[in-house]
Amino acid sequence: DLDFLKKTLDIYLLQIKEAKYKEALEQIKQKIAILGSKLPQEVLLATFIDLDGNSVTLEEILKTKGYRVKVIDFWASWCAPCISEIKSSYQFRNKISSKKNIEFLYFSIDEDQEKWKRKVTQLKEFGMDENQYLMTVETSAVIRDYFAITSIPKYAILNTINETIIGAIPPPNDSGDFEKLIDKIINIKKHK
Numbered sequence: 001d002l003d004f005l006k007k008t009l010d011i012y013l014l015q016i017k018e019a020k021y022k023e024a025l026e027q028i029k030q031k032i033a034i035l036g037s038k039l040p041q042e043v044l045l046a047t048f049i050d051l052d053g054n055s056v057t058l059e060e061i062l063k064t065k066g067y068r069v070k071v072i073d074f075w076a077s078w079c080a081p082c083i084s085e086i087k088s089s090y091q092f093r094n095k096i097s098s099k100k101n102i103e104f105l106y107f108s109i110d111e112d113q114e115k116w117k118r119k120v121t122q123l124k125e126f127g128m129d130e131n132q133y134l135m136t137v138e139t140s141a142v143i144r145d146y147f148a149i150t151s152i153p154k155y156a157i158l159n160t161i162n163e164t165i166i167g168a169i170p171p172p173n174d175s176g177d178f179e180k181l182i183d184k185i186i187n188i189k190k191h192k
Helices: 002-015 019-033 058-065 080-088 090-100 113-122 137-146 177-191
Strands: 047-050 055-057 069-075 102-108 132-135 154-158 164-166
Touching: 002 019, 047 137, 055 058, 058 102, 069 080, 080 090, 090 102, 090 177, 113 132, 132 137, 154 177
Parallel strands: 069 102, 102 132
Antiparallel strands: 047 055, 047 132, 069 154, 154 164
16 A cells, blocks of 8 residues: 555654664655656656667657556666576566566666677577667666666566556566566456
8 A cells, every 4th residue: 555655654754863764764755656656758758779779768668568567677788697687587588478468678778789789689599689678878867767776687567557566576587476476466457
């Protein structure tokens, strides 16, 4: 219940005097503020580069994916944990995508477009040649701030109508946690 959580944070923010705790609660409050809300216009208009070198907005990307749950994977060509997760989760991502109406989107924070393209080519056998987008320099700050990206790999989930459901999720692997989370999101949608 987001409303309860927001009200509780407000109560504690009034009572807590120590700056470091107050700052931590403010950060939590900011992260919670995006949950269950439509993406703001500045985020929707953020530009990305696709594998063909075309400039495309987030809004355009999301429209092409239709009425599906979207899992955003923030990664980079130089990020060893990102590459490891991409490789180890390949079969699971394929299975859950077809089974649960999910679309995986890959947003790279690389600054070098050629290095990004080379890594995508190297990872083609792991399904990385689809839904690949490079954040532009102009976009990077807006997207990083909105999704609170402080390290990668990082994952976020948008529901079928592109509301931010979760801004930080477990990696998409076969541990069971990811699939349970997806099931909860799908069940919430069915009961609305």
